[in-house]
Amino acid sequence: MKVPSSAVALTAASALVLTGSAKPLKRNVKVDDKAFIDSIVIDDLLGCAQDLEDIAYATPGRNRVHGSEGHANTVSYIVEQLTSLGDYYNVELQEFSTEVTVGSNASLTVNGETLEAGTFSFANNGTWTDTPVVNVANLGCDAADHPATLSGAVALIARGDCTFVQKLTLAGEKGAVGAIIYNNAEIGPATGTLGGVNDLIPVGGISRADGLRLVSELSNSTLSSAGEFWQYIANATSHNVIASSRTGDASNVLFLGAHSDSVDSGPGINDNGSGTCGILTVARQLAAAAVGGAIANQVRFAWWTAEEEGLLGAEHYVATAPASALEKIRLYLNFDMIASPNYVLGIYDGDGSAFNLSGPAGSAEAEALFEAWYGESEKLPFVSSEFDGRSDYGPFLEAGVPCGGLDTGADGIKTEEEVALFGGVAGELYDPNYHTPKDNVTNLNLEAFQTTGRAIAHAVATWGTSWEGFPTRNATATLGRRLSPSLSKKKYGPLMKKKSRRGKKAY
Ligand SMILES: [Zn+2]
CATH class of the missing domain: 3.40.630.10 (Zn peptidases)
Structure with missing residues (x-):
């Protein structure tokens, strides 16, 4: 399609x-x-x-x-x-032409509960099930923030300070199969752009409140997630x-x-x-x-x-x-x-x-x-x-x-x-x-x-x-x-x- x-x-x-x-x-x-x-x-x-x-x-x-x-x-x-x-x-x-997202899907459940999710322009498509969520320390801007336990897991990362690309690169290097970025203000699920076509791990956004709640739950239990994020890319032309x-x-x-x-x-x-x-x-x-x-x-x-x-x-x-x-x-x-x-x-x-x-x-x-x-x-x-x-x-x-x-x-x-x-x-x-x-x-x-x-x-x-x-x-x-x-x-x-x-x- x-x-x-x-x-x-x-x-x-x-x-x-x-x-x-x-x-x-x-x-x-x-x-x-x-x-x-x-x-x-x-x-x-x-x-x-x-x-x-x-x-x-x-x-x-x-x-x-x-x-x-x-x-x-x-x-x-x-x-x-x-x-x-x-x-x-x-x-x-x-005239200026570039690829843009013209349709997308963002769905995420954590321990069976559906969370409101958002997409990032140029994010890669990703689907995962029964995958553990692992918290990334601080704002995920340093390699040390990303634990070894990210391997095969979905990284939960706070928005802020450095680019989404940097956060996703670092999580990917630790073997994460996907990422969830939570917002830094109460304005709904995090969304944004990765700036262009890339080979980063798939990513979706959630609200600050949901993110903080998951961080708190992860401090004393494990969480399992299922996600489906995709988007259609098409060429678009417009003008300066x-x-x-x-x-x-x-x-x-x-x-x-x-x-x-x-x-x-x-x-x-x-x-x-x-x-x-x-x-x-x-x-x-x-x-x-x-x-x-x-x-x-x-x-x-x-x-x-x-x-x-x-x-x-x-x-x-x-x-x-x-x-x-x-x-x-x-x-x-x-x-x-x-x-x-x-x-x-x-x-x-x-x-x-x-x-x-x-x-x-x-x-x-x-x-x-x-x-x-x-x-x-x-x-x-x-x-x-x-x-x-x-x-x-x-x-x-x-x-x-x-x-x-x-x-x-x-x-x-x-x-x-x-x-x-x-x-x-x-x-x-x-x-x-x-x-x-x-x-x-x-x-x-x-x-x-x-x-x-x-x-x-x-x-x-x-x-x-x-x-x-x-x-x-x-x-x-x-x-x-x-x-x-x-x-x-x-x-x-x-x-x-x-x-x-x-x-x-x-x-
Ligand atoms: Zn503006």
């Missing part, structure tokens, strides 16, 4: 160029900062988000996952919005949308990106309809603000596909771009989840002051600009987001491109300290509906949405106008990320704190 690939394959020409007729625009007119920023209004942001929800709900899958009709229609929507602006942008579609302003210095590009795809469990309106609409609204208003004039530096926007499958669309763009083109990007800014219901205002920690992971020269300046905007201009609190490359900026960082960005929190847990700064509910996820069917328009925090949207506009107004004071790209220094030389160089804003809030993707 196999789902035909035509069910998910879309036909489209690669690198389709969609543009109007070129009209010369005047150069080097400064974008009116305040009017431009004020033009980013919640009605437009929310209207866009509603359009994306409508697009998802009009399809059988009610989602916008890479390869789906909902995602194809999302791409068409973005292109229509951009081309309706006349010839301000040169709009390109970059790239829009570059026709005016502005194309050798000194400001690049903004957001992923346009959702997971398959829902319409993905905070993740990442919010980022999609944030940069789309800014792109639209930039074209309007610059009517009769133009910006000094080229502003390029990208809506990436297949982020949820492992940053695949952005990776494809970076991998296929000539080095000479990547060197012309002065800064890449990423926006993924910018309207979380239980939000914080997060700024990527580009200088490594909070998490000791910094980026190429320019990343610190990107962080500083947003800190000054939130902290000084808007008198708003902000926190640092770990600069871990776990969204579409990852491939850019690896290519040595300076990066920055904003987010409002994903599946991390809000602290009391953050509640004091932003309100909301302590002990709950920043987005309790993360990767669920409930991530629809009602999931958005509108205040956070408009605030981040305007911060994006501020960055465009600033660097679209001038790179003065911003580090130059040094071709010989594009060696990728480095560690911050010293934690003693920490420069915290009064309201910043050290805390990782992400914990999505392959972890």
